[in-house]
Amino acid sequence: MKNIVEVRNLSIDFKIRDGVFRAVDNISFDIEQNKTLALVGESGSGKSVTAMSIMQLLPSPQSSYSSQSSIKFDSNEIINATKKELLSLRGNIISMVFQEPMTSLNPYHRVGDQISESVLLHSASSKKEAKSEAIDLMKLVEIDDVERRFNSYPHELSGGQRQRIMIAMALVNKPKLLIADEPTTALDVTIQAQILDLMSKLKRELGMSILFITHDLGLVKEFSDQVCVMQNGNIVESGDTSNVFENPQHTYTQKLLKAEPQPKTDINHQENALIEIKSLDVFYDMPSINPFKTNKFHAVKDTSLNIYENTTIGLVGESGSGKSTLGKAIANLTKYEGSIFFNGQDISKSSKELKKDIQIVFQDPYGSLSPRMTIGEIVGEGLEVHFKLSKDESQSRIDKVLSDVGIELNAKNKYPHEFSGGQRQRIAIARSLIMNPTFMILDEPTSALDRSIQIQVINLLKDIQNEYKLTYLFISHDLKVIRSMSDYIFVMKDGKIVESGLSNEVFDYPKEKYTKKLLSAALRYASD
DSSP states (O other), rough: OEEEEEEEEEEEEEEEEEEEEEEEEEEEEETTTTTTTEEEOOOSSSHHHHHHHHTTOTTTEEEEOTTTTTTTTTEEEOOOHHHHHHHBTTTTEEEEEOOHHHHSOTTOHHHHHHHHHHHHHHHHHOOHHHHHHHHHHHHHHSSSSHHHTTTOGGGGGHHHHHHHHHHHTTTOOOOOOEEESSSTTTOOHHHHHHHHHHHHHHHHHHHHHEEEEESSSHHHHOOOOOEEEEEEEEEEEEHHHHHHHHHHOSHHHHHHHOOOOOOOOSOOOOOEEEEEEEEEEEEEOOOOOOTTOOOEEEEEEEEEEEEETEEEEEOOTTTTTTTHHHHHHHHTTTOOOEEETTTEEEEGGOOOOHHHHHHESSHHHHSOOOOHHHHHHHHHHHHHHHHHOOOOHHHHHHHHHHHHTTTTGGTTTTTTTGGGGHHHHHHHHHHTTTTTSSSEEEEEETTSOOOHHHHHHHHHHHHHHHHHEEEEEEOOHHHHHHHHHHHHEEEETTEEEEEEEHHHHHHHHHOOHHHHHHHHHHHHHHOO
């Protein structure tokens, strides 16, 4: 089989404040024609840097290659290629799909126009021909209701639809190589399955090769022909996917394969309701053609449920099902109809004490942590509002909570960008914990983390729950994480709770067709 990409002795250095950091260290691999190669490893292993080097998108002069480094595409050297040569490659012969399409799509332009623009940029087509080709591409990536979606803006599409648009743009010139950098990390399990099935289908139909970058070994097993396992800039193991999975040689590969959340065994049965929700409805205003009429979107529909003390409620469902909206309503962060009682108190009559008792940890800690404040300042900020403490007392509480979440005290004067994703999530948890809350809403707190880091955060949350006697609402699309954390499960679809019960009962004996569909998609990618 012909190699379309040949990487030899690739070493990449970055200039940093303290000297030089070697991000990739003397790696070699090939990508065969019409095959999928997976680069696997945790954050910071060098996966994305390697992919960006193939596109020659690394910043210069901050990055540099060793003199022995070589990247050949169709036998032609890419490193030190001219600007003209690179322009002929990028978007034409090599295309890339990134992890978060919302940051890659222009929010001010309709998605159809953005695909058309890609067609015009790489061909001599007229505007009419470009639009027709854009529509064909949208059909190729199986966008439903193409005519309407063509005129939609990115924010009007779901995560899965936006990722399909990005794939359509990447396929404008039917590239020989598609680089997919964590293309499904933030997607629901059912959408994840659809995107990967789509990419497999396109690979067959277009004769493409794919470089698939991920930290999820379950996806690699399902989707890839060959795999390279990366750690600290090195390839520590490589080979056919089936061989690597069945007989992993390196201890790091073995560790990754074992890093799976285990089902919770000590299910906590409780009968004291901390939160009572009755007939809850949440509506969002939507734009209307008629200036005298406002359209309403019914996000949460006539929902009633109880959340019991010292338990973890797992809330699952696809994007747009109403999970996060329900969480925001409980935190009194959005308008709602119906009633929500916290410890018998109506939360609509919100008090300062109630705000302290209900805390939220969001999915992206980097977006919720101020880049201008040290982590010590971030964690201690709420103390000034809710407690009357001396400076020494405040510092003592900051030190304790940072210690509780596993952050070294000598790091409290650092800024968020100086920490890894897992560490930033620990800091976000510490910021909530210092308020000494009764109830925490955890909205996708582990979805952007590597599996091994996820396990650490899950164990941390369990330990904290026991020490602080907390109640959790854990919102996630990752059913393996949900099963590891939860005592009770609530399944949401189209704004309604369609199934609920004890965690083990829902997972082992699901009743609803929708729940079975979610579980089937999740189990498809079990790496064990």
